[in-house]
Amino acid sequence: MADQLLDAKGLNCPLPILKAKKALKAVPAGGTLEILATDPGSVADFQAFCRTTGNELVEHDEDGGVYRFVLRKPA
Numbered sequence: 001m002a003d004q005l006l007d008a009k010g011l012n013c014p015l016p017i018l019k020a021k022k023a024l025k026a027v028p029a030g031g032t033l034e035i036l037a038t039d040p041g042s043v044a045d046f047q048a049f050c051r052t053t054g055n056e057l058v059e060h061d062e063d064g065g066v067y068r069f070v071l072r073k074p075a
Contacts, residue, residue, distance in 0.1 A: 002031075002032040003027050003032050003033065004033050004034070005033075005034045005035075005036070006034070006035045007036050008035055008037045008039075008042075009036050009066060012039050013041045013042070014045070016035065016045065016046075017045050017049050020033065020046070021053075023035075024071070024073055027073045028073070029073055030073065030074075031072070032070055033071045033073070035068070035071070036067070037067045038065055038066055039067075043060065046069045046071070056074070057069065057071060058071065
């Protein structure tokens, strides 16, 4: 279970990333943020976001057009 959940369904690029960046500020160091999105481009966006920010993409999957990402904030 993630420390926080961000529902970004229905939002298109770049909003899921921007909202995740803001939500991560409230996540404790070493904590996790779960994001739900419907934008297919969010898969590549979150991979790039994690590469450039030092956050870890712990897992991601897709179910019925809803993409789920779990990010871990660096400790």
